[in-house]
Amino acid sequence: MLDIRWIRDNPDKLDEALRKRGAAPESATLIELDEKRRAHIARLQEAQTRRNAASKEIGKAMAAKDTERAEALKTEVAEIKSFIQSGEETERELTTQLNDALSRIPNVPLDDVPVGADENDNVEVRVTGERPAFDFEPKEHFELGEALGQMDFETAAKLSGSRFTVVQGGLARLERALGQFMLDVHTREHGYTEVNPPLLVRDDAMYGTGQLPKFSEDLFQTREGFWLIPTAEVSLTNLVREEILDAATLPRRYTALTPCFRSEAGSAGRDTRGYLRQHQFYKVELVSITDAETSIEEHERMTKCAETILERLGLHFRTVVLCTGDMGFGARKTYDIEVWLPGQNMYREISSCSVCGDFQARRMNARYRAEGEKETRFVHTLNGSGVAVGRALIAVMENYQNADGSIRVPDALKPYMGGIEVIGA
Structure with missing residues (x-):
């Protein structure tokens, strides 16, 4: 399996290698799948950061006896937790999609391999x-x-x-x-x-x-x-x-x-x-x-x-x-x-x-x-x-x-x- 980071850095090289093998270009599709996965991971990380911050704010609100604020924060944390749980499953699905696509891409020929059809x-x-x-x-x-x-x-x-x-x-x-x-x-x-x-x-x-x-x-x-x-x-x-x-x-x-x-x-x-x-x-x-x-x-x-x-x-x-x-x-x-x-x-x-x-x-x-x-x-x-x-x-x-x-x-x-x-x- 090829490294997605290498593909992101060398999309033209991958597509040229596939052309030499008589296959269609794939770099754009693979990079799109990776972008989707990365964007979702970024949202998860932002949610985790907000959950941690909100959890600390609950403590401060409780110390200040601001019950209304504390309850609102608890509701927010519960919603974030639910999003993270479902989001982690989505992350696994997106990773599986990317890996499945990568697993079907053939290896890149060395430069001295002759180009031909059969x-x-x-x-x-x-x-x-x-x-x-x-x-x-x-x-x-x-x-x-x-x-x-x-x-x-x-x-x-x-x-x-x-x-x-x-x-x-x-x-x-x-x-x-x-x-x-x-x-x-x-x-x-x-x-x-x-x-x-x-x-x-x-x-x-x-x-x-x-x-x-x-x-x-x-x-x-x-x-x-x-x-x-x-x-x-x-x-x-x-x-x-x-x-x-x-x-x-x-x-x-x-x-x-x-x-x-x-x-x-x-x-x-x-x-x-x-x-x-x-x-x-x-x-x-x-x-x-x-x-x-x-x-x-x-x-x-x-x-x-x-x-x-x-x-x-x-x-x-x-x-x-x-x-x-x-x-x-x-x-x-x-x-x-x-x-x-x-x-x-x-x-x-x-x-x-x-x-x-x-x-x-x-x-x-x-x-x-x-x-x-x-x-x-x-x-x-x-x-x-x-x-x-x-x-x-x-x-x-x-x-x-x-x-x-x-x-x-x-x-x-x-x-x-x-x-x-x-x-x-």
């Missing part, structure tokens, strides 16, 4: 590795998985409906190996602390990372009111909510391998075939909590950590910086890592790493205090996929396929596969 305007930063060469026509992952008898979409549809898959046998083990491999690299080499967080969270946690209120349709909610996490970013980032951290403990880096749950409401009709876009999937998440000065540097570091996974797996990929129109709601800048899928003959996103500044921290009231400073500051938060496990499985299947439909196990995963080097039917 994914076609993203800018390639670097390309890593070489595309694999095949002496046969490479198949897509679902063709391979079904032929192996280890990806069952029909049975999953009977159990749960569309966008679910039963994975079994060698492919199930390969997917598990991918997750364990990623966790080991990030904890042993990249300094992340492994966390096993809750998968069910409250409204406040979803609000803190920006999923609520704007994106409720993309989420699953239980009858008891809990939300299934769409990404471990929610649980990991909220570890510091309502805390004041010692700056000496920053950065804090967390990672988790969890199931994730998404309704895919905004993706109707896209990638309906196969394992690419599921309601339930595994992902290794990376979250960093930093001070204000180091978050940009941490963003580059986090992206490299995610890239390392694909490098170790011997996969060809490219890294792009998202344009303003394709960037997520809470991000100031985002790198997408897109892995090459020979079966589709195209790049597909496998990781997205974003720096959010203090946008989420304001929603969570997460702060830090630097050494020697009395005032606190909001932390900066970052999140990224390190990487999406299901999509990594797809990438390995398509890039390591053999002409007979079997799948070679990448060298990096062999220690996790119990001696299996080729997955066959």
